[in-house]
Structure formats: C-alpha cells, structure tokens
Amino acid sequence: MLKAGKHLVLGNVACAEGAIRAGCRFFAGYPITPANEISHHMSIELPKVGGFYLQMEDEIASISAVLGASWAGAKAMTATSGPGFSLMQEGISYAHMTETPCVVVDVQRSGPSTGQATMPSQMDVYQAKYGAHGDYEVVALVPWSVQEMFDLTIRAFNLAEKFRTPVLLMADGVIGHIMEKLVIPEQVEIVDRRRCSSREAMPFGTDDPSRVPEMPLFGEGYRLIVTGSTHRESGFRDESPKYHAMLVKRIREKILKAESEISDSVGYYLEDPKIVVISYGATARPSFGAVKKARKGGLEAGLFRLRTLWPFPDREIRRLAEAAEKLIVVEMNSGKILREVERASRGCSEVLSLPKIGGVLHSVDEIYKAIMEAYQ
C-alpha cells in the first residue's frame, strides 16, 4: 500500500488504494478491460492487510460474493466495465432490496456490446440509474482525475456504509488509465455501518429519520434472516402489498431524503454565466479548458461539473438554467444526461448537446467552438 504523500499513479491503482484506505478488505472480480489494474493491485495489496482477493467465474458470481461477504461483515467491492456491469444488475437490485452496503466500480468502455474495449465512454450512465429491475434509488459518483479515483472511492465506501446501500463509481477508460499526481493524506475519514445495538433491533426497519436500519452480521447469534423477497422489519418474508409499499418507499427515501448530503458538484466561473457547460468525469477536463479559453476571450462562460451523477442535482441545474441563457451538455455518449438537464431546467434556458461517440475524448477546441457558436 502506498505511503502518505505524493505519488504518480494510474487511475485504477488510485481507486484500489482508496478502497483499502476506506477499510475495504474484500474484493471479488472478473477480468475485463479497462478495469483490470484495479484487480491486479487488489490481488497484491489485500493480503498484506489481511484482506481477500477473489477472482470469480463470472461477474454475476463477483457481485454475489461481494454481497455475501458484506453480510459477513466485510467492506466489499467489485470493479468491472460495461458488459460485466450488465451482468451485475440483478445482484445490484438484490443489494438495494436487502440494503447491503458495497461498492461497484464501472470503468466505462465504448459500447454497446464488446464495442471498443480499450476506449472510454460515458454510455452506462443510464444503466447506472435504471439498469436493474424494480424501483430503487442509486448513488453514483463520477471521478474526473486520479486524485478523485482515490477520494471518491473512499467517499463511495463511506456513503455505502452510512446509508446501507450499494454505491456506484462511474469511472471511464480515460480516468482509469491515465497516470497523474495522487496526494495520499495521513488520515482518511472512515465511516462504518451502524451495528446492532440490541437483540430486538430490526435489521430491515427503523423509525430513525435517516431510515437506515442497524445491520447485524452473520455469525453473531442474531439468527438473521436475509431475503431478496419482500420482507418485514425482522427480515421475515412477507409479500403483502402493505409491506412491499412500506419497504420500497423506505429504501428509496433513504437516499432521496439525503440528497443534499449525497449530491455534490463543482462550479467554475459561475458568478455571471451566459453559457454554462455541464459535464462530468473525463469530458469535464477539456470542458474546463474550453471555458477557461472562452473566459480569456471575455465570454461569460462557466462550467458546472457533476461529481455525483445520481441522485441528479435538479435544483442546481434549475438555478443555472434561470441564470444562464444556454446550457451545453458535453458527454461521451449520444446525449443522456442531456435529458436530465432538459428535464431539470424546465425550459428556463436553451439546452444544447455536445455528444461524442467513437471512444475519443472531446478536444478543448471542439468544446470552445460549441461555446462560441452558442454565444452568437
């Protein structure tokens, strides 16, 4: 494990380092480009800290092993890319229903299907939110740098433990495979799940305003009953409409009510914006360059970078839409978050799209040109 201080590190490796610092002691994965370096690093480092690296027979087994380990007390994660992420969806849905904390990293590659295995994209952002069956609310973080691959992985674990929910880290092939400076702090804030306070504690129900129940573990004599079927607070199955409505409502509100705490984005030059570029992850980097270039040329352009994709910051987007004349959504897909921005801005400003597919990052000039055109 890297010592505190400055390092020059691959994005995927930073992610693994962040996980271990956050207390992750269990990784189960399956080889897939462009996420492999996370597995490689985990297989080297985890045994050193008494942790376990498992290479499973497929991605379905990987997410399943992660969830099994989580209920045995582990902070557990897996890392994959598009095709594997698709296979993991049922497991993620199970994790939501049983409120099992875990972290799933999706180093997005260019799809659909096998696509451009080594090329980046941001095409899985809707799958992150709507990929699995059933009603549930997703927490998805989006790093734009090697430093954030480290920081947001730690945040992902802390959010997962705090809200007893799976958390997605929507990285991409660029961020995973670039080498950049990484500053590792001496101390890192670690959050642990609320353990069981008493024998009578209900593992799947609470009247705590956070809506997050305490989490007993296997092997502690609670005779714990965990099922993906609809269940009562005790965990005992009960597929009646009443309990289903209650359970699904709670596991969704658990996230929605905490939106202000979970949601997190960064604004650049947003004091008096006419044109606001909205972007996330890798594409936010050339966007930032383009906005700086525009500013130098005296144009009132600004950048709004999403660091948390889901839950989506509707209010901030609405405010931006009211303040600015035009919003340009820059993303490496055919225009997905574009629709969220359109929905959230409710027509308060014109919303333009700058999609890009082909597995190549937008250039600064491409975005600058779009800003100029929007300016006329």
Add this chain to the structure above:
Amino acid sequence: MTVKNLRYYREKFVRHLPTRFCPGCGNGVILNAFVRALDDLSIPQERVLCVSGIGCSAWIPNPYFSGDSLHTTHGRALAFATGAKVYNRNLKTVVFTGDGDGAGIGGNHLIHAARRNVEITTILVNNMNYGMTGGQTAPTTLYGGLTTTTPYGNPENPFNLTSLVASAGATYVARWSTYHVIELTKSIKEALQNEGFSFIEVLSQCPTQQRRMFGLSGTSSEAPQRILEMFLESTYIRGQPLKNNYLYAIPKKTPEAVFKSVETKLSGFHPKLKIVDHMAFGRIIKINTERVEEVKRSLKDLDDVEKVADPLEGKIELGVFVKCERPEFVKTLHNIIERVGENRYGV
C-alpha cells in the same frame, strides 16, 4: 440418556411452521435430516449460515431454519456463500439448492465452487423439475419425462450430478434419496465435517409434479409414499449386495392386463409377483425368484412382455462417491495472508 424426539428438533431448529411446502414434499424430510445432523455434531447454532437460491428447496433454510440464513438470487447461492465463508471462515456454511437452481442457472457456480474446494456443504434437492414455477423441465429431468414444458417427452438427457461435481473437484460427493433418511443424516454429518467442498444430491419427492412425470395415477394423497417407494425400487446403494434375487418384466400393455398371463406362464417357479413403479421403465412387474435364468428364458416367448430387465438395469446409484483430500480454498487464502504478513503495515 434423554432421547430427543421431534419436538426437541422442532423447538431448537425450526423457525416457523407449518411450512408452505406441498403436503408430503421431500423438502421437509431433508430439513428434518439436516437438523439432526447438526445436532449430532453439536455445532453451535450461531456458527451456522445457510444460503439458498430461489425455488422450493431455497425455503428449507429461509424461513424454516432457525439460524443465519441468506436467501439469494436464483442460482447464485454458492457465490454468495463463498463470499461469506471467505470473509468469516468460522461460519459453518451450508447451501441449499435445487436441481434447477443449482445445476441449471447455478451450474457455473456449482462446478467452480467444487473446483475451488471451498469449505461449503451443498445439499442439492433433486426433484427433477422446477417445482415452484409450475413443473417445468430441469437439467435433471429424465429423458422422455413429461413436464409442463416437455408435453411430448423431455428431448434432453439429464446430468449425472455426482459425477459432474466429482470431476469438478469436490472432496465429498454423495447421493441419497428422501427415502434413505438414516443414510442421508449420516452423510450430511460427514459432509459437514469435510474440510472442503461437500456435495450431496438428494432425490426428493415432488407430489405435485412427479405424478405426471412418472405416470403415478391415483389420488394425490397417496403420491408422497408412492414416490418414496419408487425411489426405493429405482435405486441401489453402492457396494451393497442385493438382498434377494429378482428381475422385472416390462409389459407391452399395462402391468394389470399382463399380470395374469405372466403368473400362469411362471406358475412352475412359484414366483412372487408385484406391480411396482420404476423410474426408468414406469409401472412394471417385479418377479422375486431364485431361478432367475429359467424365468428369463420362459418369459422370452411371452409376447405380452416387451422386455425382461435385470435387477440393476436403469437404476440410480446411491452412496458416497468421493471422499478425499485437496487443498482447501479459504485455508489457502489465509496461508497467503500469513506468508505475505511480514511486511504488513497497519492501516
């Protein structure tokens, strides 16, 4: 010595009754055998973790076993269990799965868990169909078997699960049936003590679906016992000699229609005739006789009889097939941690 009756096991191990299993279903019998095995080994109940997938068999531990139980997604119980067992090695981990859940959708995890030889005991309830979803054909449904999705006879051959899992690397492999409750209980105990991957396939009666499959006409309340009787008739225990000499006459028409002519034909040998249900041949006539060869010859020219079958023909072998040693997965992971441990630095 206080004799433990069923109330002892019920109060100690069963979380909820009555079960939702169909009357006479094999799952209850298997839970019965399982808790006895646990109790005999006096394994502390808080150490036991039962993991199960989706299907009738999955309900055996969840909600009916009173201990930690994890009811997972269809087919994935073994992968969930591997994760839990690796992270907390002193969880005595038992997976309950079915033939569909374990060898159908879960087949990939089954062979890999066996290959890894992770210390998990898997009890696969083989009722030869997907019971919960309404009796569809399964990877273990016999060739030609009638199910809700093979109305014209199952066009596929079934797995031999014990040889499949044995060749995948499991270090304890056995097959029993819900008739052989004593052997099953003993086998579960051996499986639980095996420091590696243990696999027990249990032929189990499914009164709701197997009457169609094996042509067991008659009232449904008779079905459970008839199926158990059929299991007894259609299996033999590995390494155990036959108790007495017999063979089977397979009638062209129904056994009842042919019974009289067979009886008169063999009157010289004073055989004991009985109509039985046989999983491979259906309803046939069992002929108990010491003079097997002569009976066989004399039946040859009786045109009502289509075929004469030897005692073991088409029967399913029960018993313990594998009991050996191989490096165990979780132990190895811990050895790695020790080996790597010197330059371990605290976090």
Add this chain to the structure above:
Amino acid sequence: MSISNPSRKMKFKVLIDESLCKGCALCVYICNKLGGKVLKESNKRTLLGGTLPILNGECLGCRMCERYCPEFSITVEE
C-alpha cells in the same frame, strides 16, 4: 429405551400436532413398512386438509415416523 432395566417394557405415546399435520401419510407409510405397523389413517381431516394419522396398536418407539415427517408435527413420547 431405558438401558438400565431392559426388562421393563417402555410405553410410547404418539402425539400429532393437528395444526401442523398436512395428512401426507408418510408416517403411516413408514410405520407400516419398517415400524410397528400401528399407525393408520383416520377419517378425521387435519386443519390443513389431509387425513389425520392415528395410533392403532402399540408403538415400539422406533421413531421412524419422526424422521419422515416433513412438518415436524408427529412426536413419540415415552
């Protein structure tokens, strides 16, 4: 079975929890096949619909019926 005094004949009662028994008759089947042949199906319906088994003779206490009961409803008491 009391070992210390084998000559004393053990008396066994068979109790069936009617709220659990589904009348699958596995106990009757196995009793008549391997046991004392004393369990018989009555014409009384159980709560869950099956026919209730009753004792019709002297139970030997072999407890095979307890091993085959899927609902844990039959118990042999000394």
